[in-house]
Structures are given as C-alpha cells and as structure tokens.
Amino acid sequence: MKELNPLLHSQLRLAVMSILMNVEEADFVYLKEKTESTAGNLSVQLDKLVNAGYITATKGFVGKKTRTVCHITAQGRAAFEEYVEALKDYLNL
Amino acid sequence: MKELNPLLHSQLRLAVMSILMNVEEADFVYLKEKTESTAGNLSVQLDKLVNAGYITATKGFVGKKTRTVCHITAQGRAAFEEYVEALKDYLNL
DNA sequence: TAAAGCGGTTTATAATATAAACTAAATTTC
DNA sequence: GAAATTTAGTTTATATTATAAACCGCTTTA
Numbered sequence: 001m002k003e004l005n006p007l008l009h010s011q012l013r014l015a016v017m018s019i020l021m022n023v024e025e026a027d028f029v030y031l032k033e034k035t036e037s038t039a040g041n042l043s044v045q046l047d048k049l050v051n052a053g054y055i056t057a058t059k060g061f062v063g064k065k066t067r068t069v070c071h072i073t074a075q076g077r078a079a080f081e082e083y084v085e086a087l088k089d090y091l092n093l
Numbered sequence: 094m095k096e097l098n099p100l101l102h103s104q105l106r107l108a109v110m111s112i113l114m115n116v117e118e119a120d121f122v123y124l125k126e127k128t129e130s131t132a133g134n135l136s137v138q139l140d141k142l143v144n145a146g147y148i149t150a151t152k153g154f155v156g157k158k159t160r161t162v163c164h165i166t167a168q169g170r171a172a173f174e175e176y177v178e179a180l181k182d183y184l185n186l
Numbered sequence: 187t188a189a190a191g192c193g194g195t196t197t198a199t200a201a202t203a204t205a206a207a208c209t210a211a212a213t214t215t216c
Numbered sequence: 217g218a219a220a221t222t223t224a225g226t227t228t229a230t231a232t233t234a235t236a237a238a239c240c241g242c243t244t245t246a
Contacts, residue, residue: 044233
C-alpha cells in the first residue's frame with residue numbers, strides 16, 4: 001500500500017493546502033478564518049509547510065499592519081496531487 | 094470546514110477500514126500483510142476501532158491456532174462514508 | 187497614556203502513532 | 217522429548233504530532 005505523506009495527512013495542513021491549491025494567495029488571517037483554527041496552531045503548521053518547501057509565507061505590510069501572505073509552490077502542488085492519488089487507494093475512489 | 098473524524102484520519106486505521114469495506118471479513122494476519130504494519134501497531138489500532146464500535150474482532154480457532162477475525166459494523170460503514178464525504182471538501186474531488 | 191486589539195510566535199501539554207519487548211501456545215529440530 | 221523457533225498476538229515505552237495557552241510587539245482607541 002502507498003504511503004500517505006505525513007506532512008499532508010494532517011487536518012489543518014491539508015485544509016491550508018487545499019485552500020492554497022485554489023486561491024493563488026491567501027493571508028494568515030484569511031487562512032485562520034477559513035480553517036477555523038487558532039493562531040498558534042496555524043502558525044506552527046504553516047511553518048512546517050514552509051520548511052517542507054510546499055508553501056511560501058512572506059511578511060509584508062498593509063499600511064502599518066503586518067500581513068503574512070502564503071502561496072503554494074510547484075513542489076507543494078505536486079505533493080498535494082500525489083497525496084490525493086495515494087488517498088484514492090485507501091478510499092476506493 | 095467539516096471535521097475529519099480523527100478516528101479514521103490515521104493511516105493504518107483508514108487502511109484497515111478500507112479493506113474491511115470491501116471484504117466482508119479479514120483476519121489479523123491478513124490485515125497485517127495487506128497493510129504492511131507491525132503486529133503491535135495493528136493490535137493497538139484495531140482496539141481503537143473496536144472500542145469505537147466501527148469493527149468487531151472475534152477470537153476463534155483454526156485447528157489449534159488462534160485466529161482473530163474482523164468485520165466492519167454498520168456504524169463503521171457509515172462513519173467511513175461520512176469521512177470520505179468530508180475529505181472531498183479538503184481535496185476538491 | 188493606559189487599556190484594548192491585531193497579527194502573529196513560542197512554549198507547554200495532551201493525544202497519537204509506532205516499534206520494541208514481551209507472552210503464551212504450537213511447531214519444528216536435534 | 218527437551219530445546220529452540222515460529223506464530224499470533226498484547227503490553228509498554230518512546231518519539232512525534234497536534235493543540236491551546238501564554239506571551240510579545242505594535243497600533244489604535246478611549
């Protein structure tokens with residue numbers, strides 16, 4: 001049986017990746033609202049995705065307020081698609 | 094966003110459930126081989142599925158050798174199907 | 187200028203997954 | 217027929233993960 005990429009096999013990281021697959025860019029606050037996660041949890045999980053090279057998180061400003069914008073990378077896109085394929089084995093889709 | 098049932102959102106338990114969805118019955122040794130898991134891990138995860146009421150695990154004999162046979166329950170079947178539906182939200186299937 | 191809010195990060199804790207060590211019975215080997 | 221090996225698991229210890237709580241620096245508002 002195929003392995004399920006453990007980096008993606010996590011509820012919150014999967015939700016984030018799924019959003020970023022469809023949205024070209026999303027900031028921290030948006031991801032937090034969409035996923036209904038706490039800021040702490042989101043921060044930790046985003047770090048893991050960044051470290052894996054699956055997303056980028058760029059800090060910038062909107063006026064004087066900080067804003068962290070996330071993008072999916074080509075590598076992240078590929079990993080997500082591979083994960084979906086592996087999951088199909090488990091779910092018989 | 095829908096919750097992913099944490100009892101099913103585990104690689105090994107999901108693999109076991111997927112097998113039992115399609116197989117009417119499967120014994121411990123068969124599940125161990127199919128999932129390529131260790132006996133210890135499988136034993137623990139089967140217990141959790143039994144405690145959740147998702148499967149039954151019945152001990153019996155084949156000649157003098159013990160044999161644990163697993164079946165999925167109606168509740169397990171329903172939970173699996175619900176999990177698949179929830180996952181589709183995450184994967185855009 | 188004190189207090190409250192925003193956008194996060196760090197850290198502590200609880201839950202989970204996993205393998206390693208163990209057990210008890212059966213089978214094989216010498 | 218006793219010792220070693222295998223089989224079918226269970227229990228326990230450990231590493232990993234997820235999560236929330238506490239915190240931090242800056243900004244706005246009262």
